[in-house]
Each structure stands twice: as structure tokens, then as C-alpha cells.
Amino acid sequence: MDVSTLPPQPGEDTWAFVDELKAPLWHHHDWTVRAAADGETSLAAGVQVIPEFPDPQGRLATAYADLDRFLAAGKVATGTGPFRIRTVQVEIGTEEAFRIEIEPESCRILAGDCEGIRRGLFHIEDLMLAAEGPLLPLGCSERTPFIRRRISRCFFGPIKRPPKLRDELMDEVNYYPDEYLNRLAHDGVNGLWLTVEFRDLCRTRFTPECGADAPQRLAKLRQTVDQCLRYGIHTYIFCIEPRAWEAADPTIQRYPEMAGADAYGKRKTFCPHSATSQAYLEEATRSIFAAVPGLGGLINITHGERPTTCLSTASAVGVGAVTCPVCSALEPWEILHASLGAMERGMHAVAPDAELVSWLYMPQPQGPVGYQLAPWVHDIPAHTPAGVILQFNFESGVTREFFGRELMGGDYWISTPGPSDRFRQVAATARAAGTPTSAKIQTGCSHEVASIPFVPVPSLLQRKFAAMRDLGVSHTMLCWYFGNYPGLMNRTAGRLSFEPFPEDEESLLLELARRDWGRHAAPAVEAWKLFAEGYANYPLTNLFQYYGPMHDGPVWPLLLRPEDAMLSPTWLLGSTTTHEPWPPSGDRVGECIHGAFSLAEAVELTGRIDEAWTRGAAILGELRNACANRPERLRDIDLAEALGIQFRSGRNILRFYELRERMLRLNSPERLQLLTELRAIVEDELRNGPRLVELCERDARLGFHSEAEGYKYFPAKIRWRMDQLQGVLDRDVPQLEAAIRRGERLFPEYTGQAAVGPRARCVQHENAATVFTTLALPDDLDWHEGPARWAFTRDETFVYLLVESTTRAAVTLKLEPRRLWPVTRHVVSCTPSEDCRAVETADAWRGALRISLVDFDRNGAGELAPVRIDVQQSAAGGGPQTWLPQHPQTHRLCLGNDNPADLGWLHFA
Numbered sequence: 001m002d003v004s005t006l007p008p009q010p011g012e013d014t015w016a017f018v019d020e021l022k023a024p025l026w027h028h029h030d031w032t033v034r035a036a037a038d039g040e041t042s043l044a045a046g047v048q049v050i051p052e053f054p055d056p057q058g059r060l061a062t063a064y065a066d067l068d069r070f071l072a073a074g075k076v077a078t079g080t081g082p083f084r085i086r087t088v089q090v091e092i093g094t095e096e097a098f099r100i101e102i103e104p105e106s107c108r109i110l111a112g113d114c115e116g117i118r119r120g121l122f123h124i125e126d127l128m129l130a131a132e133g134p135l136l137p138l139g140c141s142e143r144t145p146f147i148r149r150r151i152s153r154c155f156f157g158p159i160k161r162p163p164k165l166r167d168e169l170m171d172e173v174n175y176y177p178d179e180y181l182n183r184l185a186h187d188g189v190n191g192l193w194l195t196v197e198f199r200d201l202c203r204t205r206f207t208p209e210c211g212a213d214a215p216q217r218l219a220k221l222r223q224t225v226d227q228c229l230r231y232g233i234h235t236y237i238f239c240i241e242p243r244a245w246e247a248a249d250p251t252i253q254r255y256p257e258m259a260g261a262d263a264y265g266k267r268k269t270f271c272p273h274s275a276t277s278q279a280y281l282e283e284a285t286r287s288i289f290a291a292v293p294g295l296g297g298l299i300n301i302t303h304g305e306r307p308t309t310c311l312s313t314a315s316a317v318g319v320g321a322v323t324c325p326v327c328s329a330l331e332p333w334e335i336l337h338a339s340l341g342a343m344e345r346g347m348h349a350v351a352p353d354a355e356l357v358s359w360l361y362m363p364q365p366q367g368p369v370g371y372q373l374a375p376w377v378h379d380i381p382a383h384t385p386a387g388v389i390l391q392f393n394f395e396s397g398v399t400r401e402f403f404g405r406e407l408m409g410g411d412y413w414i415s416t417p418g419p420s421d422r423f424r425q426v427a428a429t430a431r432a433a434g435t436p437t438s439a440k441i442q443t444g445c446s447h448e449v450a451s452i453p454f455v456p457v458p459s460l461l462q463r464k465f466a467a468m469r470d471l472g473v474s475h476t477m478l479c480w481y482f483g484n485y486p487g488l489m490n491r492t493a494g495r496l497s498f499e500p501f502p503e504d505e506e507s508l509l510l511e512l513a514r515r516d517w518g519r520h521a522a523p524a525v526e527a528w529k530l531f532a533e534g535y536a537n538y539p540l541t542n543l544f545q546y547y548g549p550m551h552d553g554p555v556w557p558l559l560l561r562p563e564d565a566m567l568s569p570t571w572l573l574g575s576t577t578t579h580e581p582w583p584p585s586g587d588r589v590g591e592c593i594h595g596a597f598s599l600a601e602a603v604e605l606t607g608r609i610d611e612a613w614t615r616g617a618a619i620l621g622e623l624r625n626a627c628a629n630r631p632e633r634l635r636d637i638d639l640a641e642a643l644g645i646q647f648r649s650g651r652n653i654l655r656f657y658e659l660r661e662r663m664l665r666l667n668s669p670e671r672l673q674l675l676t677e678l679r680a681i682v683e684d685e686l687r688n689g690p691r692l693v694e695l696c697e698r699d700a701r702l703g704f705h706s707e708a709e710g711y712k713y714f715p716a717k718i719r720w721r722m723d724q725l726q727g728v729l730d731r732d733v734p735q736l737e738a739a740i741r742r743g744e745r746l747f748p749e750y751t752g753q754a755a756v757g758p759r760a761r762c763v764q765h766e767n768a769a770t771v772f773t774t775l776a777l778p779d780d781l782d783w784h785e786g787p788a789r790w791a792f793t794r795d796e797t798f799v800y801l802l803v804e805s806t807t808r809a810a811v812t813l814k815l816e817p818r819r820l821w822p823v824t825r826h827v828v829s830c831t832p833s834e835d836c837r838a839v840e841t842a843d844a845w846r847g848a849l850r851i852s853l854v855d856f857d858r859n860g861a862g863e864l865a866p867v868r869i870d871v872q873q874s875a876a877g878g879g880p881q882t883w884l885p886q887h888p889q890t891h892r893l894c895l896g897n898d899n900p901a902d903l904g905w906l907h908f909a
């Protein structure tokens, strides 16, 4: 693909959604005048709001002003008229709970705190929206939250991570403009998190070198806290503390007792047990909370991401161990108890109402079923210090059956809503021990598809919150960097956090739809159900989230000519190591499904998503004319259509390569039919491109990925891809068609059918199994010489790699089991196992490795297709001795740095 013509990433000045979020929430209600029906009362003759609720800090000013603007947008006079809305203080018990009493001439909103009044004011707005007029239903109703904190994050705020390393506390930008906060407050969000580090914010007596810019950062943090509290939103700082030390850190030169074990190269873990460590952690948290009155709390990843305490050398799935001499004598929970206890004391000494949330970030495993969490993890919920809330990923470890196989997902799933068994277990233990529990979820969207503001699937959120309610969860962190845009999904989470809990999915969807879609609620509900039904087929493997085509398929070139081009990370624009842009993803589609699905299965699943989504989007699309005066609903219709184009594109990409690979392996005229189907896919994508451009041009949210801090797709890049597609139709298709008509093989050097490049031969041997057992290595094989001599043989069940080595170093086979799939590694060593045999001689060792043929590619005739391999041996005092020269690619999470060009062929004789 030609990346030299790629258009540049749009600048931040094109992020038009920022201004949209600042615009007034209410401008014009599309209401038709009607008289009150039975059981209703009308506010049309004017409303006087009588704010009796005591509010010395003026926290409710924004809510009263909002109601005024809401009524004005419905042409209802305020400050005069017969209808009275009173806010009244009563003892109601729970923060944010409220009661509403509506009579013919008045409405009373009763609550025990300002936030209950705020919720009540918003609730009567919702009732009028559902009635499509200034009308309220007579009678009483109550709402009480069981999820007390619903913590989200700014959609466009800096992530304080590479490559941009933007820090929101160090710039002058207001990331929390009033009407944005007003939207979030209406959605039920009452917390926002932002990232900090102690070394930036805290100059303690132990760390005098730190906090050079702390005054500036703390000032911005105070400003943020105050702004947000005006909308009932608490600010939480998020951090991963206490950080492991750099070996040269002056603090641990002065206080060596604060350092634990050597780990992670030139670093040392933070040992929390010494009096010095305790005093440091207390002082750090105390200093922040003393400097920022009203700060809501601190969310800390206590274990699982980045090195922190001495416990971080032991992984949640039992790999590694605690090596600190002090901590290794303790139970793992005691290590966290020590660090959290000190942080809790420091915080609560100056901010008794602030909350410390300890997040155990344990997303493993991200692949097939098998791992279990280490037993010590399950000790933590019952041994969390008093005053600390335990947070756990709601879906990590979630399992589901696909095609008769059980698969397990890592973090961040909406399509498979969870909870995982491990979350249930952790929450149950915490509840029994009296430890409050927070569920880390994704609300608007997740790594499944994060290049849009949200995926409209409220039914799937209902399943999450129903389980939280059963499990006694009291807090939820609603999102990572993405999945937080105001609108349907946030509001669903807000609604589902309150009692009375909707009786069933149908009543939830109708309630949500009546508020937004009024008389068109029924078709909206029907569309949402289809969206959820389709989305539930999202392939349950994190690789599909991280590298799959659902985020930005409309800018993936379609390569009819094989290029063996890698897939790029979905959450990044640029490489964190080279700061170069990642190229558009190529044809190595196995990288996003391997270990979980075949290409045909991925085509099937994305096909189900596409089909259900298309039907749902069509139902919403029919409401365009009816909603011509409801710009917010037109945005919802556009969003559903854009997502439909993305999903169609994802399906098309997978199907394209499925067909291409089949065509390249045939040598018959049937290839013309496959080529026709390939051309039809390109044409389908060419039809969808211009429509997506149109949608992007009127909605700047489309294509934006909050973690990438930029656009995964945008009009110029979609057009770039359309040029590429046109080139395929104009040049590649005719050339391949001519080659097929001439009866030529297509790209035989790519399929291994041509004898090109380095090759090894795998000779079938009737005694191969005996060779594996006896290690009496036959000479009549294709032996390759080197420090380790190696050859392949096979029978009907296994391929065997035979090795003879003069050094004790293990030999690794890198095997690409089929074209476009990542390599797997198989080790032959002196340590035998079921599939590895070895025998040592005086000055050498011999070994054999067997690999089942089940996963190997077979061509149309059922014969084993050639595969690509490298054979490597680690050499003393140097890099590995490899069969072929190595040219590693930029490292990719879960996929490493293998370069498919560094492989040679293994032919099966």
C-alpha cells in the first residue's frame, strides 16, 4: 500500500464536538400543544419555582437555572403563573434520594440533600420530555440510588500518557465547561476522574525534589473540583501509586528502607512496611487533600498495571513471586493493606468524606480459557483496610460459548456484559467482609469499538446493573479513557443506578425511549433491541478489540495482492516508541483472531452483527423526517448509520481475505467466481465510503478515539482509502482475471507453491513416532547444519522437529501455522514434556518436538500446505542464532515484534 499519500491527522482545532458540548443543552423542544389528559396536570400557563431547600453554598443554582432554560425552550413562562414547584428539605436518609409529589397546582421535590433536589429537578424535566409537553403525571414517586457513585471521565481530556503526554493540570484549557457538566449531570454522572502522579503533586519531606510544578497543578485541580461540584459532580484523582523507584532515585539513597526488591531492570519496588514509607504515603495523600478542599477521592490501581509495591513482582495469575526480603515473609494482602492503610489515613485525616478506591486491575487472561487468578487475589477483598473501597473489573475473565467452544475475555466488554465468575466471587467476599465494592465497567463503548461516542445498546447495560444490584455493588467507574460521551448509554447507567429498578428490559427501554423519542418510542426500542442482538455476536477475544477492523475498517485498504502487512493497534495513532504513525492495517487478519476463531467463524460473527445492525439502523432511519426538528435524534440516527458502515466494513474486510486466500490456493476456473465476489466487496466499500464522509462532515464525534487522542478515521483518510479501492478495481482485478484466464497460478511465491527463498523439507517417515520416542535420528532427512542441527519429519498425526545440539541452549521453532497468522513458538529443550523429548550425550544433546497437525492449513485437495518457519537457538553471550536473518518490527501489545518476512518455507514432501 502507498502510505506516502496518507493525509495528516486533523488538528485539535477540528474537534468541533468541544464547542457542541459547550452549547446550551436546551434550545427548542419539538412539542405540540395539547391539554392535560386524565391523571396529568399542565404547566403551560406558567411556573414559579420556589427554592425552599437550604443551599448556603449555592450548589443548586445551576440546576434551577437549567429548569428555567428547559421551560423556556418549551415556551413556558417562568417566575410567573399558577403552577408552583417547591424544593423541600426532608429527612430521607440516602444521598441523592428524592420524592416528588405532583398535584394539580403544584409539585413538591423533597430530598435530604442538594443532590437529591438536583435529581428531582432533572426528573421532572424527564417527565415533561416523555409527555412531549409541559405536562406532569399526578401522584407521588421516589427514587433512591443503590449505586452511590457513578464516575466517568472527560471525553477529550489529556490521557497523560505517550505519545502526546498531555497533562490537563498543566495547561490553560477548560476541560469541564458548564454545559458539558450539565449534560453529564443530567446523565446521572456524579464523579469524574483525571490522572495525576504523586511525584508531580506532592513535595513531601522525604521527596523534596518532587512537585516542582505542584502549585500550578493544584490550582488547576482546585478549579476543576469547584467547577464540577456546581453540578453535583465529584472529582477523583486517578493514579498508580506508590510508584516503584528508579534505582538512582535520591529518596531511596536517603531512605533505603523505602525500597524493596530489584525489579524491572533498573528499578526497585516500593516497600510499604517501614515507618518511613508509611509516613511518606500519609503525607503525600494528606498534602493533596489538604490543598484541594472538596476533592472527591482517589482511585488507585493498587496492583496490575505498572510496577508499584513489592506485590507487583507477583502477577495476578501466579507468575513471578514477591522477592522483597521484608514482604516475602508476609501474606500478599498484607503488602497492599500497608500501602492502602497509610494512604487512607492521610486522606481521611483532612477529608473525612473523600473516598479511596483501590482498583485491582487484573484483566488476565486475554485468550482461551485456562488461567485462574492466584489464590491470594481472593484474600484481598476480606483484608482491605476499613475506609477503602475495593474496585474490580466487572468483565475480566468473562466466559461464553462460541461454536461449541468456551472462550474467555480480558477487560472491557459490553457485548458480553458479564459479570465474570471472578467478579462475582470477589464481590461476594467483599460484601461478607463489609468492604464496599466498586465495579469497573465500560458504559458508552469499549475497546470493542471506541471510535464513536457510544454504541446504543442499553439492554446490555441493564444486565450489568441488575447483577451489580444483586451483588451489593455501591460504586462504579463507568469508563476508561473512552465510552463517556453524554447521551443514551450514560443516561441508561444513571437510570439503572436508582431504585425502583426497571422491572424488565422492555420497561427500561420504553422509559428511556419515551424521554428521547416521545411518540416514536416504539420503533426506537425495536431498533435498540436489534442493535443489542447483533452486537452480542462480537468475537470474544481481546485481539479482535486491539487489532480488529471494527474501529476503522473504512480506512483499511483492501489488498488483492498479498502484502503480508501487519495490523495496527486500534487505540493508537502513533507508535509509542518511534512516534511514527502506525500504517493503516494490512492483510494479516489472523493477528486479530488467532487462538480464538477461524477466519470463517469471524466472518460469520461479524455477519450476524452487520445484519441485525442494518435492520435496526433502517428502523431508526425511517424516523428522519419525523425527527426533522429534533437535532439530537438526528445525531442518534446518524450515529447508528455510521456504526452500521463500520460493522459492514469489518465484515467485508474479513470476508475479503477469506475469499482471497481461497482463490490464491486454487488452480481452477472457479477462481473467476471468487474474483467476482471480491470485486463486489470492493464495490460495496466504495459505496459506503462517501456516505461515511458525509456523516463525518456533520458529526465531528465520528472517528474520534479518546485514548488515541485523535481520529481513527476522517474524511480525507476515507477518501484516500477509496482511491486505493478504485485502484484495485482498475488495475488489480483485470490483471488477476487475465492471469486466471491464462491458467496461471496466482502469487505462488506467497502460497509457497513456488520454490522461492529458503526452504526446508519435511519428509514423511513411517517410523516417525518411534524416532520421537527413541531419538535415534535417521540420516535420510533434510538436515540443516548449525550450532544446532535440525530436520523435520511427520506422520499422519504430528509434525516432528528433530534437533542435535552441541550447546545446552534450547532450540525454538517459530511456526506460522497458516498464512496471515502470527507465529507460535515451540521450544525443544533438555527438559522433556509430553510433546518434547531429549537425551543428553557426553558433549551434546538430542531432542525432538511434536506438534499436532490439527491446526495446520490444508489446501483444497486436503494436502498439507507449505508453512513458514524459523529455527532459532539462543547463543551464549549473544542474540539467538537463527536460520534466517531477523528484522523485528515495532513491538505490539500481545503480538510482540515478529516480522513475517523473517520466515522460510517448510514443504511437506
Ligand SMILES: [Zn+2]
Binding pocket: 259, 260, 261, 270, 271, 272, 273, 310, 324, 325, 326, 327, 328
Ligand atoms: Zn517489601
